[in-house]
Amino acid sequence: MSPLGIGFAIAKALAKEGASVVVNGRTEQRVNEAVNKLRASGVRGKVEGVAADVGAVGGTDKLTRRFPDTDILVNNAGIFEVKPFEQIDDDDWKRFFEVNVLSGVRLSRHYLAGMKKRN
Numbered sequence: 001m002s003p004l005g006i007g008f009a010i011a012k013a014l015a016k017e018g019a020s021v022v023v024n025g026r027t028e029q030r031v032n033e034a035v036n037k038l039r040a041s042g043v044r045g046k047v048e049g050v051a052a053d054v055g056a057v058g059g060t061d062k063l064t065r066r067f068p069d070t071d072i073l074v075n076n077a078g079i080f081e082v083k084p085f086e087q088i089d090d091d092d093w094k095r096f097f098e099v100n101v102l103s104g105v106r107l108s109r110h111y112l113a114g115m116k117k118r119n
């Protein structure tokens with residue numbers, strides 16, 4: 001995969017249109033890299049970032065505490081590994097489910113509740 005993938009492209013497109021965007025990844029270094037690159041590309045919207053592992057409750061909590069509201073949520077975080085099926089153990093399945101499914105469920109639940117309160 002590219003070092004800055006589909007999520008980066010979506011953030012850039014939104015910020016280009018003037019939306020304030022928050023980018024997320026697991027490490028400060030990669031998040032800062034994305035934030036700096038977006039800012040340097042001359043987008044109109046404000047660009048901020050937060051390092052948090054959204055595959056864990058602590059990570060989604062960190063993200064939603066720092067940025068409690070949003071108008072648009074992009075559930076982009078996703079992982080996979082190329083591995084023979086018989087070698088994928090329960091811990092692998094649980095990790096994929098946490099990152100690929102529950103991260104989006106938890107964030108959607110939080111931001112949808114906030115949106116309903118505001119409207």
Ligand SMILES: NC(=O)c1ccc[n+]([C@@H]2O[C@H](COP(=O)([O-])OP(=O)(O)OC[C@H]3O[C@@H](n4cnc5c(N)ncnc54)[C@H](OP(=O)(O)O)[C@@H]3O)[C@@H](O)[C@H]2O)c1
Nearest residue numbers: 001002005006007025026027030052053054055076077078
């Ligand atoms: N590329 C394709 O052809 C394709 C096709 C179908 C679906 N998709 C889906 O589209 C999404 C984006 O794809 P992509 O190709 O752009 O993938 P990518 O380049 O691997 O980007 C995935 C992003 O998710 C972040 N991420 C991974 N685990 C995370 C976690 N636990 N917490 C926070 N951030 C996390 C990664 O950031 P860090 O590594 O910095 O944490 C990375 O920026 C994925 O969900 C993928 O499954 C892609």
